[in-house]
Amino acid sequence: MNVKIKENMESEKLISLFNKDLCLFHLRSRKKFSILREMAHHLAKMGRVSDEDLIMEMLKNRESLGSTGLGKGVAFPHGKSLAIKKLTILFGKSVSGIDFESLDGKPTHIFFLILAPSNREAETYLELLSDLLTLVKNPEKLKKLHEVKDFSSLKVLFGGMET
Amino acid sequence: MKKNSRFLIALQDLDIMISEIKDKSTAKELKEMGFELSGLKELENARLELAEQISPAILNRYEKLAVHYKIAILPITGDKCLGCFVRLPTSFFSSTPTVELITCENCGRMLYIP
Numbered sequence: 135m136n137v138k139i140k141e142n143m144e145s146e147k148l149i150s151l152f153n154k155d156l157c158l159f160h161l162r163s164r165k166k167f168s169i170l171r172e173m174a175h176h177l178a179k180m181g182r183v184s185d186e187d188l189i190m191e192m193l194k195n196r197e198s199l200g201s202t203g204l205g206k207g208v209a210f211p212h213g214k215s216l217a218i219k220k221l222t223i224l225f226g227k228s229v230s231g232i233d234f235e236s237l238d239g240k241p242t243h244i245f246f247l248i249l250a251p252s253n254r255e256a257e258t259y260l261e262l263l264s265d266l267l268t269l270v271k272n273p274e275k276l277k278k279l280h281e282v283k284d285f286s287s288l289k290v291l292f293g294g295m296e297t
Numbered sequence: 298m299k300k301n302s303r304f305l306i307a308l309q310d311l312d313i314m315i316s317e318i319k320d321k322s323t324a325k326e327l328k329e330m331g332f333e334l335s336g337l338k339e340l341e342n343a344r345l346e347l348a349e350q351i352s353p354a355i356l357n358r359y360e361k362l363a364v365h366y367k368i369a370i371l372p373i374t375g376d377k378c379l380g381c382f383v384r385l386p387t388s389f390f391s392s393t394p395t396v397e398l399i400t401c402e403n404c405g406r407m408l409y410i411p
């Protein structure tokens with residue numbers, strides 16, 4: 135298959151996992167765990183998680199394994215829980231940036247929170263993580279990622295059609 | 298959801314995380330993506346602390362089930378056990394259960410009402 139077509143298909147698949155209601159462009163929290171709580175709370179409010187505290191417990195444990203802030207201002211908090219119903223991705227942006235104990239020590243602005251149900255083997259988050267990392271490794275896309283301000287600019291970034 | 302069920306679910310989430318990190322191919326994949334996975338000891342300590350919150354009899358049942366099943370505790374969300382997919386007897390639903398955790402008669406998994 136033509137490489138360009140294949141790339142487009144992958145971006146389309148990726149953007150289809152994002153939901154406008156699960157994109158937060160103005161995260162307010164200034165601390166690591168409070169920003170995770172802000173995102174988990176939003177997912178609970180949207181009916182995506184059955185128990186916000188269980189999600190927080192899992193995310194905190196994941197961070198104690200090693201920060202999911204991979205540097206360049208982007209973090210990928212992730213994990214599996216019985217409290218999540220289906221593979222879910224929340225996009226979050228903190229305009230001012232926060233200390234997320236990232237690997238390069240710089241403030242984190244962009245969050246891809248990825249949650250997978252623990253009882254469904256097929257819904258793994260690894261492939262999704264890998265696709266997102268490919269995007270972030272592209273300097274041009276990374277620059278654009280830091281500039282996104284609404285859902286349509288996020289869609290454009292992923293190569294989807296602007297709506 | 299009652300206390301023991303919540304702690305058990307948190308414990309199971311943590312066990313899944315630990316088993317993923319101990320799985321060489323998953324750990325390799327995550328490391329190649331750039332994730333640091335140096336805090337396994339912290340996770341094991343968190344597990345010990347969490348296990349202490351659960352009544353010993355229930356914890357013991359979970360530990361025995363967890364040897365055989367990755368998912369030992371599940372919510373009841375229909376008329377089937379989500380672990381073995383065998384229909385639960387109607388008596389499960391005819392009265393409000395007085396126990397916190399119900400046992401699937403087919404597979405033995407622990408079921409809770411979410």
Ligand SMILES: [Zn+2]
Nearest residue numbers: 378381401404
């Ligand atoms: Zn069963």
